[in-house]
Structure formats: C-alpha cells, structure tokens
Amino acid sequence: MRVYNCHFCGSPCYPGHGMLFVRNDAKEFRFCRSKCHKNFKMKRNPRKLKWTKAFRKAAGKEMVVDSTLSFSARRNVPVRYNRDLVETTLQGMSRIEEIRLKRERAFYKNRMRGNKERQREEDRKLVENNPELLRMRDVELARLAEKERAQDELSDLESIEEPDLLDLSEDEMEESDKKKVKQNKPISIKIRNKKMSKKHKQSDAMDLD
Numbered sequence: 001m002r003v004y005n006c007h008f009c010g011s012p013c014y015p016g017h018g019m020l021f022v023r024n025d026a027k028e029f030r031f032c033r034s035k036c037h038k039n040f041k042m043k044r045n046p047r048k049l050k051w052t053k054a055f056r057k058a059a060g061k062e063m064v065v066d067s068t069l070s071f072s073a074r075r076n077v078p079v080r081y082n083r084d085l086v087e088t089t090l091q092g093m094s095r096i097e098e099i100r101l102k103r104e105r106a107f108y109k110n111r112m113r114g115n116k117e118r119q120r121e122e123d124r125k126l127v128e129n130n131p132e133l134l135r136m137r138d139v140e141l142a143r144l145a146e147k148e149r150a151q152d153e154l155s156d157l158e159s160i161e162e163p164d165l166l167d168l169s170e171d172e173m174e175e176s177d178k179k180k181v182k183q184n185k186p187i188s189i190k191i192r193n194k195k196m197s198k199k200h201k202q203s204d205a206m207d208l209d
C-alpha cells in the first residue's frame, strides 16, 4: 500500500485514514482528515493557511529543493523487477532517510540562527521603553525579602542579610514581569500597609520602591 500525501495539508495519508475524493474528471484528491476535506470544500487556498505544508514551503520554513524529496515522487515509467535493484534500493532507503534528516536538521538550525540575539534585543528594548516593569519587579523582590526576613526573625534574631535576588539578570526578570503587570498593583499596596505596621522592625533594605 502506498502512503499518499494529503492534497490540502501535505501530511501523509495512511491506509484506512482520511478520505478520497474523485472529481468528475477523474482527478483524485486525498485528504488526511476531515479538517482538510472541509477546508477543501470551502475552496480555501492551502497556501494561505499557516498549518499546511504548502504555506510553510511558500514561506521558506520548509525545505523545497532537496534531491531526497524527489524519491517518493510518482513516475509513469514502469520498472521491471530486478533482484539486485531491489536489494540496493532497500539498502539505500535507510541511508537516504539518514541524509534527509541530517539536511533537515541543518536547515532548521540555519533558519533559527540569530533568534536568541533578536529576542534579547527585543527584550532590552521593552525594558528601555517600559521602565515601570523593572520597578514592579523591585516591589516583588521587596515582598520576597520581607518574607525571608520574617522567617529569619522567627528562627533567630541575628543580623539580617539582604538576599542577593536583586542581581538577577534582565532576561530572567522580563518574562515574569509581563504576566504580573496586572496583579502587581494590589501587592504593592499590601506591602505598603505592612510596612506601616512593621516599620520599627525593618532594616534599611526596604527603600526599594
């Protein structure tokens, strides 16, 4: 049995899966799942839907030109049975798969190159444009410090050391900060209230916000 490719999304259609539509001009359309069939019936263009292979190839996200991809292409030339040919083919199949995977990995690596730097640059810009994000982080750190201090006071009344949480790198801060923008305001108010009540207990570490 042959594993065909979905006419719409390009993924493999395994035997017993999906459906086959034969148009009245005898052209066959195979679909891997009802999603693809429905989209086809709606006359959508697979090149415009991000989840299809057609889109990914058009957008340069998948390899298009590669000799290993042409092996499964259908040809109308009948091949006579030849024992040696079958043997070499079987040997070649695994080797070709190996090469294909290697090339795919290289392609992926090449495509993803520089992503980290770009992301870092974006994060840096975000912090520069929104300095209040870092201030919120300070509030949070102050809250943590206060908690630790309270625990320390409970255990022993020795000198209180300030935790070096403030030395966290920028990247670590930013991601958590984006999410906490909304829930931070009430926290800061709470801290202020606590501060009022506990002011005599605290050291000089609380002048962060």
Ligand SMILES: [Zn+2]
Pocket: 006, 007, 008, 009, 010, 011, 031, 032, 033, 036
């Ligand atoms: Zn499909």
